[in-house]
Amino acid sequence: MVYKEHENSSISNTSGADQAIGGSPQSTSFHKSMDTSINNDESTEADSMTNKRKMNDSSENGDKDKKIHKKKLRRLMESPGFELVWENPKRSKALSVSSIRDMIVHIFNDSEHLSWIKFRKSSEIKKVVVCLVSGLTRQDFLDGEKQDLGKHYVPLKDIPKSNDLSFFHENFEHLIKTIAPGDKESLFSEIYALTSVPLSKKEKRVLAAEECNNKITILGLVLKKDELLQFDYPIHSKFLDKSNDESYNDPCADYVETVNFDHDGSRIFSLDCEFCKSATQKVLTRASLVNFEGEVVFDTFVKPDEEIIDYVTKFSGITPELLEGVSTTLEDVRNKLLSIISSSDVLIGHSLESDLNILKIKHPTIVDTALCYDHTRGPPSKPSLKWLSKKYLQRDIQQGETTGSGHSSVEDAKAALDLIKLKIQEGMSFGKNVNEIPLFQKINKPEENTVSSLMVDYFHVPGKFGKEDKNHHTRIQSDDDAETVKIVKENVGNYDLIISRLRSLQLDKKSQKDTLNGDTTTDSSPEASSYKTLNSNLTEIYNSLPENTAFIVSTCSERTQEIDEMIKVKRNFQKLEREGGNLASLPKEQCWDFNKSVQLQQQIGSARETMCFLSIKQNR
Structure with missing residues (x-):
């Protein structure tokens, strides 16, 4: 480069000398030749500079491309993950169970907008396993100060580690505060909230059209154990595998129950009863049973076993004259019904829990028209048989x-029967406010993918091992937590979604409380052992999961015996009030007032304070 600058300077001087002596043709030619040479050299230099710039630019681009490729590579190498966020900083409520359900839908369908969590590479999460745990509470992790923190999730590193619950600190980063389903004075089913998805208007129209072609049998209308419990039905021993495993005090220990036997004729019956009032309770005064053909199998007036103070003739149709000379007792009616109805027969009725509790009969296979059809306002309101x-x-x-002659139990039994026949003919959504579909149906898109799911629970399943339904969903009954863990481990490779329940901690806590209430001295080791067992069970399940499985542990509401008793008092009082009964005759403990309402709301609010934990399994 130095040489060229010097050469150009010499040429420029020579050219100036030629011009000074007049510029001969030879010199002009020489000058042009030199000009061309100069231009060529300048062009070469410019090209050289351009090429250098290109080389430099290419080098820079190459480095940038390498950086981009490294970022892409890092992204490709990243495992699926998530970040807890709250898009609405003013949000005051904790997460609901429906939020967890929406997250499951998002993982499988990538269609739900989630305001509280952001996933990374959610499409690579192939399986979801959910464990609902009863008996585990926020108090097991958080002291009073942390309970009141405004944040809806607490880093587990900020919570002292418990050896009995070490699994949580080892496999989760946050405790996420949740609120169990319910309202101010009621607790709802976690399983139902988790497995029911609201429908859009379009989905409602499509479903209604599909249901017209999907016929059902009466067995599809039979109440499950959780529904029987929810609506105060007496629980038949068919549902109990181990009586000491039940998480409630059986108030029906003195009831009789139907037994299984072979018989000719109808296997489906409809029952209705009429009642009058004594000073303390309802008294059975008529019982009617019809078979599936609508024929009256049994109909009798019943001699009251207590003095009647109100015949409630407007509703019952019973008068003193009708009961004159009647010798059939409540025990006679029970014996007769148990000789006709096998435990495997279907029993239909409208709000039949009332009849069975007065009769003191347990039956496992119930179809309730008050639950098969919806009130226009929707649950928890129930439609009347007259309106249906x-x-x-x-x-x-x-x-x-209106005439004062009252109801006919035969007429009501036939009406309930015919409503069920119509329901079977028209389909499951007939008479229902169709606002929801099962989660297992929502996550399945047959034209795109098939998502298989499994439910492992303690509620009765025919044959214990259920069959796969149209939504590729299977339900298996478990007898205890050890069996639940075994079933989940054996099936985790066969299903995309598994929902299970662990309840031994709750049962052990209840057993220990009952023992203490009985003034028996006991130490705390059984409860401590229960926490260790839960820790071990969750560890076993987690270790069996394949890589990139989302694992969710969600706790359940603490439904105490005190809450159950208060809800029962409230329902009985309100029902008596609707029927125009004599509320003044009730003992104080059976009355419902403002103070009891406030007390129930406080207990429900505390019971609904739950939590969940979320992790995505990675190989270590």
């Missing part, structure tokens, strides 16, 4: 209310 009969059967029943 008018709307769906175009039949006027219970006209005796």
Whole structure:
């Protein structure tokens, strides 16, 4: 480069000398030749500079490309993950169980917007395993100060580690505060909230059209154990594998129950009873049973076993004259019904829990028209039999209310039977406010993918091992937590979604509380052992999971005996109030007032304080 600058300077001087002596043609030619040479050299230099710039630019681009490739490579090498966020900083409520359900839908369908969590590479999460744990509470992790923190999740590193619950600190980063399903004075089923997804208007129309072609059998309407418990039905021993494993005090220990036996004729019956009032309770005064053909199998007036103070004739149709000379007792009615109805037979009725509790009979296979059909306001309101009969059967029943002659139990039993026949004919969504579909149906898109799911629970399943339904969903009954863990481990490779329940901690806590209430001295080792067992069970399940499995542990509401008793008092009081009963005659403990309402709300609020934990299994 130095040489060229010097050469150009010499040429420039020579050219100036030629011009000074007049510029001969030879010199002009020489000058042009030199000009061309100069231009060529300048062009070469410019090209050289351009090429250098290109080389430099290419080098820079190459480095940038390498950086981009490294970022892409890092992204490709990243494992699926998540970040807890709250898009609405003013949000005051903890997460609901429905938020966990929406997260499951998002993982499988990538269609739900989640305001509280952001996933990384959620499409690579192939399986989801959920464990619902009863008996584990926030107090087991958080002291009073941390309970009141405004944040909806607490880093587990900020919580002292417990050896009995070490699994949580080892496999999760956060404790996420949740609120169990319910309202101010009620607790709802966690399983139902987790496995039911609200429908859009379009989905409702499509489902209604599909249901017209999907016929059902009466077995599809039979209440499951959790529903029987929720609506105060007496629980038959068929549901109990180990009586000491039940998480509630059986208030029906003195009841009789149907037994299984072979018999000719109908296997489906409809039952209705009429009652009058004594000073302390309802008294059975008539019982009617019809078979599936609508024929009256049994109908009798019943001699009251207590003095009647109100015949409630407007509703019951019973008068003193009708009961004169009647010798059939409540025990006679029970024996007769148990000789007709096998435990495997289906028993239909409207709010049949009331009849069975007065009769003191336990039966496992129940179809309830008050639950098969919806009230226009939706649950928890129940439709009346009179309204259902008018709307769906175009039949006027219970006209005796206006004339004073009261109801007919035969008429009501036939109406309930015909409503169920119509329901079977029209499909599952008939008479229902169709607002939800099962989670297992929501995550399945047959045209795109098939998602298989498994439920492992303690509620009765025919044959114990259920069959796969149209939503590729299977339900298996478990007898205890050890069996639940075994079933999950054996099936984790066969299903995309598994939902299970662990309840031994709750049962052990209840057993220990009952023992203490019985004034028996006991130490705390059984409870401590229960925490260790839970820790071990969760560890076993987690270790069996394949890589990139989302693992969710969600606790359940603490439904105490005190809450159950208060809800029962409330329901009985309100029902008596609706029927125009004599509330003044009730003992104080059976009355419902403002103070009891406040007490129940406080207990429900505390019981609904739950939590969940989320992790994505990675190989270490």
